[in-house]
Amino acid sequence: MQVEQLMNEAKQAMKMAYVPYSKFPVGAALETADGAIYRGCNIENSAYGLSNCAERTAIFKAVSEGIKSFKSITVIGDTDGPIAPCGSCRQVIAEFCAPDMPVYLTNLKGHLQETTVDQLLPGAFSKEDLDYAEEQL
Ligand SMILES: O=c1ccn([C@H]2C[C@H](O)[C@@H](CO)O2)c(=O)[nH]1
Numbered sequence: 001m002q003v004e005q006l007m008n009e010a011k012q013a014m015k016m017a018y019v020p021y022s023k024f025p026v027g028a029a030l031e032t033a034d035g036a037i038y039r040g041c042n043i044e045n046s047a048y049g050l051s052n053c054a055e056r057t058a059i060f061k062a063v064s065e066g067i068k069s070f071k072s073i074t075v076i077g078d079t080d081g082p083i084a085p086c087g088s089c090r091q092v093i094a095e096f097c098a099p100d101m102p103v104y105l106t107n108l109k110g111h112l113q114e115t116t117v118d119q120l121l122p123g124a125f126s127k128e129d130l131d132y133a134e135e136q137l
């Protein structure tokens with residue numbers, strides 16, 4: 001799918017954000033291997049720490065429906081430059097997406113930064129680390 005279309009999907013998702021505390025809506029559009037789109041928004045809670053980011057909402061929606069193969073993720077917020085995903089989302093993206101998968105970071109001004117999963121979180125802790133430790137037992 002064209003990046004302009006992905007940005008529009010993410011922008012539509014942003015409208016669904018539940019952000020009474022931060023008033024900072026974020027939207028994400030996760031493109032599956034089959035070309036389907038899972039939208040995600042941030043969903044906050046009065047117990048602030050329970051808030052879920054847009055990126056993780058999109059990924060958890062897809063994974064909960066049995067989809068674990070992805071082509072790209074696009075994230076949008078009303079930031080000065082391209083939005084920066086938080087550390088938790090970088091780790092969750094690294095869990096399900098290939099290191100070379102494109103990540104499109106955007107904002108309402110239309111700025112676009114194309115990066116990759118590995119660039120977002122170099123040296124991510126992963127399942128392979130756990131597998132290795134288990135082999136040593
Ligand atoms: O990439 C980002 C950055 C922030 N947030 C959310 C978390 C919280 O709801 C609000 C302010 O941090 O924005 C996201 O959803 N994605």
Ligand SMILES: [Zn+2]
Nearest residue numbers: 053085086089
């Ligand atoms: Zn996050």
